[in-house]
Every structure is written in structure tokens, then in C-alpha cells.
Amino acid sequence: MDIINSILNPFFKILFYPFANMSPVWGMLVISFLAGITMLFIFKATSDQAGIKKAKNLFKAHFLAIRLYRDDLTLMMETMKNIVLGNLGYMKKSLRPMLFLIVPVAIIIIQLGTRYEYRPLRVGETTVVSLTLDKHEPGSLNDVVLELPDGLSLDIPPVRIDQLREINWRIKIERSGVFDIVFRSDNKTVKKRLQVVDSLSPLASRIARDDFQTALLNPGESSLQNSSFASMVSISYPKREFQFLGISIHWLVAFFVFSLIAAFACKGFLGVEV
């Protein structure tokens, strides 16, 4: 997964670069717009455009029949049946392009998620950093040492949970920057990035060892090495509140709405039958 991420990350980094220091709304608007157009092209290339056009024309004819022959019950019922069958046929024609769309849409959503699900930390805030010791690691929680760079400080003594092989620290943010927190156990080290920035940056709330799902959903940072003494390291970033025109909406809803608006607005002059 890390290899795929290393290919995709630079591409999305370039894509988001112009909006990094703007309001998060602009990045979402433009990326959603581009995603909507891209989805249109994929749909056009992978669907039976003539068949879809024919199915839609048939719909129009059936609806016209309903208006013209509303007094003829038998014909009405027949037309209704044809509409249902036509609908099923239309859905069948949409299935193939949908399958082609799943992967690129998922990639876009994951990349958006790393930027819009959480926001970077701010100066003066605190966060919880947790490390889970790998189950095969012979050392104990007491052997793990946290090394903080300038700009971060330990707020209170840690909470060690033997039962979960987990150790938790509360870290206070003293200045902005991108920091590497180092965890040391014997001679081994593990690093985790912590971001205190104003820009729209990809955040990895957790990194893990041998965990496909964590690597998939946190593309912003590489997974832990197989030799690592930790199986997981996480940082509690605050949830980002996404607002559009003063209204709070979930970023995923915003993405689907914006991309659909873009797709429907452009389908005419791009000549795509949807």
C-alpha cells in the first residue's frame, strides 16, 4: 500500500498545492469540480452511450403515452410495466461505468479524507499521542522513552495501560511547525509526524505495522517498519468542521454535492449521456 501511496501522494499534493493556504472550501470546490468532470469522461468512455440515449428516449415516449392515454387502463398498466423494465435496463447500462468509477472515486475520497476529516493542531492546544507495543516485543512499557522536539512539551505524566500494551502521552503545542516525535525503546526508534500548520495538509492520525486498512486510510505517512517495536502510533487530531456559506456540512456530503453539480452542469457541452 505504501508504494501505491508514494505514487498517488505527489499527484494530489500538486493538485492541492494552489489551495493549501486558502480557505478549505476552495480546495473542495475545485477538486470536486475536477472530480465531477473526470467522472463524466470515465462514464462516457466506459458506458454504452447510444444505449443510454435510446433508453432515455424510450422513457420519454412512455411518459408521453401515460399523458395521452390516461383513460385507457390496459395501456396505462402496460406502459407502467415498460417503464419499470426500461428502468432496470437503464440501471444495467449504468452498472459497468459505475464499476470503473469505484476505484478513482475511492482514491479521491481517501485523499480528501486525509485533509478534511481532521485539522492540524494549533498552538496552545493539547493532543493525546498513543503508542501500542507490538505483542512480540519483549520490552515493557517502562522501556519506551518519548523524545519531543522543541515546540512540543509533555503536559502531564503518561498513562500506561499494561493490559493493552499501550502508553499515552498528552502533548502541549508551543509553536507551529511540522514535528517528528521520536519513540525510543532500547536502540530502536519509531517516528511519527505531528503537524501544527495553518495550511490544508494531509494528516495521518495513525500509522501501523502490517495493517492494510490503516495504510489505506492514512496515505499521508508511511507505515511502521516490520522491525518496529510498536504496532501502532496515533495522534488525536481535532475533527475539522467544514463550512460552506456559513452552514456546517460533512465534507463527504459537500464532495458528492459539488461533484454532481459540476457533472450535471457540464454533461451537455461535453456530450455525455447520463
Place this chain on the structure above:
Amino acid sequence: MSNHRSQVEILTIISLSAIIASLLFLNCNRGQALSTSKKVIVLGFDGVDPQLLSKYMAEGRLPNFSKLAKDGDYQPLGTSVPPQSPVAWSNFITGMNPGGHGIFDFIHRDPRLMIPMSSTTKTEGSKNTIKIGKYTIPLSGGTVKNLRDGKTFWTILEDHDVPTTIFKVPANFPPVESEGKSISGMGTPDLLGSFGTFSFYTDDPPANRDDISGGIVYPVHLINDGFESSLVGPKNAFLAEEPDATIPFKVWRDPEYPTAKIQILDKQILLKEKEWSDWIQVDFELIPALQSVTGICRFYLKEVRPTFKLYVTPINIDPSNPALPISTPSDYAEELHDHCGYFYTQGMPEDTKALSWGVFDYDDFHSQTQNVLNERLRLFDYVFDDFKEGLFFFYVSSTDLNAHMFYNMIDPEHPSHDSEKAKQFADVIPSLYESADGIIGKVLEKLDGTTTLIVMSDHGFAPFRRAVHLNTWLKDEGYITLIDESKQTEIEFFQNVDWSRSKAYGVGFNGLYLNLRGREDNGVVNQREKKSVLDEIAAKLLALRDPQNGDKVVDRVYRRNEIYSGKHIENAPDLVVGYNRGYRASWETTIGNFTLEWIEDNMDPWSGDHCMAAELVPGVILSNRTLRSKDPKLFDMAPTILAEFGIEKEKNMVGHPVF
């Protein structure tokens, strides 16, 4: 093609216009100086006492109070009868006495059921429901009714196009319909529907945990330094048996350090001993994926070891997504949250019950009340900055509830006075007066020549050294007969009273009612006897002496026809007992419970009070204008504010403008 193009263009123009409009809206400058149109600013500091205020002013601790008194005016402000906050603030709001607005005490009673009940609000569930499986789906909303009658002065102002901002005035839940900005204050419940129920998780629960009111103690067992428990939320009315909605959470403590981790929903909280978490939003699921209700709470890690003690505040209504109406317009609470963060929405946020029952010590209570005060000061900065014209009212509760709990620190004669503790906490009350002084200072900085500033309190304060069990006294005097004398202290809420042989009873902090035939369900006193029984009880009360020191226990006894007027007078107590300074009705007697002795030392940390004779505990009024009235009263405030805007008072208002 041209059609498509024009559609795209229109969409683009609409989107861009909307974006530009929103950016302009979001960036509009809020921090300007007050404009020059007529403005009235009223700062309500609950319970600020003229004796204490004059003392601290003389000590030079309150420069802004002193400046206001010197440049304008300062007088005692006649309080309500009885001097209780919901009654007093209702007088303030309506310009009427309790006979007009119908609030006579914190606690009223239903003469049919003889059960004590809240005087300020009434809640009713949905009348129409439908059952689907185990779920009961309401077809209409439930209602919460504000029982205070009478038009509020700010709705009269709005009728005359005067903009208003009303911040947490007591006795305004749910807030009256208003075109202005308002948020409800005292009387606003927590998410459980109570006036504040804390949760306390400990591995060493106190022996009296079942007696504790205002909170619930949950015993926990730590295994490997961790435990699982649940945060208990509101009743789930969607289920037939209405079980509590709950949210599970886990806690682990460090094996060595005084720290702990709390995992609730998707939130991780790390706390050290004696530390508060931020507000946490909690979402109680009522119907999976369909219906939930959100609240907010804070965790306080009181002790990690040897005993584990975790306190959780009452679950407050979430201002960012209120489950009940707490503001006008309805999104004003959300606006406050967006600019100031989460804040206590419950009416009486200072957790006095936690201190009274020993869940808090004075340090804990002080830190909790500081949280409340700091939030209130933050909200003041935003709300006052937002005020441009019309009426501005801002309420502070800290001066009242802290005086209740810290009075024994400044009263060496109090039976619970501890000179060691007093060294640490004697400065709490004066410090709060200094905070109030700071608020006045911020207002004075922005005051212009057209603005009237009124600083006022609803009542003063006095020591509460001795608790009077009025119902026990009535029983001893033969006015109440019990069904089973041997269970005098065991059975609560008048359930042991033989009403067929009882002539009078006390409900609330000052109310005394006759068991009147035709009014009470089992009334025995007829109209002919009424006057003589009342005269007899009043004479005995006025003659009552404290067996400990010979002091008068009751200073005045008021008859309702002498002090009240208005359409609710029939609901008033027959007598209002005005206790002497140092004396107050006991907690037990207010809700119809009995004790063995009729008077005893008050050892509760709730050591100061004002539910006494009104003349002994006046409030204060200060203004930048000179007062024409030599005897201003609380119910004069509404006519005064109206007069400042050139508006005549309503006919049913009994007060008069003081300027």
C-alpha cells in the same frame, strides 16, 4: 448548446454571488464602539449584598462600583416577598408582584395531590404516540411550559422596535418568544430534565450514596487499573419502558503516576489528578441510526489513588445542537457556541449539591465555580461586543451561589465556620465582587452620554446559621397530625400526614398554607375559621424564640392580601414566613419532610442565604443616573427600562420608574 452554456453561466454567477456574500458576512467587523442611538445596559449580579458591597467598596477593592456610586447613584433595592431568585427576577421581568406573575416560591404545591412541584416550568410528553415493535414513536412534540405569567419588558420593547439582548435572565425557560436575542437562565434543566444531576464514579462509594440528591454515585471495580462504566443520559421515551439512554466508556489509571485515560465514543481524554477535561460532546442514541440527542459534559479526575474518584458534570443541553429550546432566535445558542465554545447551559451551573454531599471539597467546588465564572466572562466579552443599540441585559450567577457556599468563611459565628479553611477561602466572595467590578469597568469604558447603565441585584445575603423545620414545628404545635408517629423522619413528601386532622403545612422556603376546605382535597379549615387560625399561627411564629440563644426566629409574617395583587393571588401561600437573619427553612421542610427537632444548627456548606424577611436582605441598585425614587424596588425596574425608551408601562405593572 447555448442553453447549456447559459445554465452553466447562471449557476456560476449564483455560486460566486453566494460565496462573496458569505465571505462578506463572515468578515463583517464586529468590534466597533457603541453607536449613538438610545441604549440601556442592565447588569444583573445575583445576590450582591449592600452590606458586603459597601464594605468592599470602602476597602478600595471595587473601583468601578465606587466610581458609579460617586458619579451616579447607589441605593438598596427592595426585593420581592419572599426574596427568592425566581420570584425576585419575575418581579424584575414583569414589573408585577407574585400575585401578578404567579411565581411565589422555588416550590409550589398541587392542592389536590399535596405534592411539592417546581414553580417555574411544567413539562408534558407527547399526547399522541404510535407503537412500532419495542419503539413508541411520538406523533407530536412534547411541551415545556414557562409558568411565569405576564408580558416581559423586552417583548414590550420589541413591540416598539427596540432591539434587545437578554442573557440568561432567571425564570425565562423556555425563553419567551422574542424577536431579540435571548438565552435562557435559571430554570433551564440539564439533559436529564433535572436542575443538575452529576455522576460520580468511585471504587469506594460513600455509605449515604442513596440519600444523595443532585447526583448519582456509581460504584466501580478497578481490574488491572481499569474499569468500564456508562454515562447515563435521558430517558429513552421511544422505548415502552423508558430505560435510560447510556454511553459506555472506559477508564484506565497509570500504575504509578496520578493520571488516567478516559475513552468515550471516539474521544480520548488524558487527565491528571484534580484536573478538568474540556467540554465533551456526547451523543445518546435513542433509535439506532435514526434518532439521537446530544449533550455536553466535563470530566473531573478528583483522585486517582488510594481511592479512585471521577466526577462528571450534569449533562448539559448542547448549545451547538440544543435538544430543548434555550434561545431566541433558535440558532443564537449555536452562534454563542461558534464564537465562545461550549458553555454551561443548565440554569444553576455551580454544583452546590456536590459540595453539600461531600463529593466535592471546597477546592473542587472553587475550581468548578471558577470554570463557570470564566465561561461567563468570555461570553460577556462576545455578547457585549455584539451589542450596538437598544437594551442589553447580562446576568451573573456566581455572586449568588458562591455566597451561599462560602458564607461560613466570612462568618466566624457560623456553626460550620472553620478558621483554617477560612484562611484559604475567605477571599472567594470579595474576589467575585471584584470580577463583577471588572465587568462594570468594561462597560464604563464604552459608555457614551446617551446610555443608561443600571447595575442591580435581586436580593442581598445573610448568614444561614440555624435551620427551622417549619413542618415539624407545626406538628409540635398541633397543626399537623401524622398517620404514624414512629415513622416521623422516614416517610417523605407529606405521605405520612393525616390530612383529615391537619390544619396547616409549609411548602417551599417561605410558604405556609392552610389545609382549606374546598381548596385542598382533604381540607379541614373552613372559611369562618380561616382568619383566626392564620392570626394564631402568625402570632406564635412572631413569638418564636431560638432555644439556643433566645433570638427571634421569625422577623415578619406576611399575609397574602397585604402584599400581593393580581390574578394569581388565589395560588399564593396564606402566610409568607419572613425569617430573621441567621434563620431559614430547612431543606427537609421545603418538600414536606419531618425531623425530630424543630430547629437545629445548619452544618451544610450552604451557609449563607436570603430566604428571610425581605426587609432584611435588600438587593442593590447603582446607576450612572441619579435615582429620583428614595425607595426603589425590583418591580420598578421594568417600568424604568420602558420609560428610558419613552414607553409607558403596562396597566398591570405595579412598579414606577425610578429616574
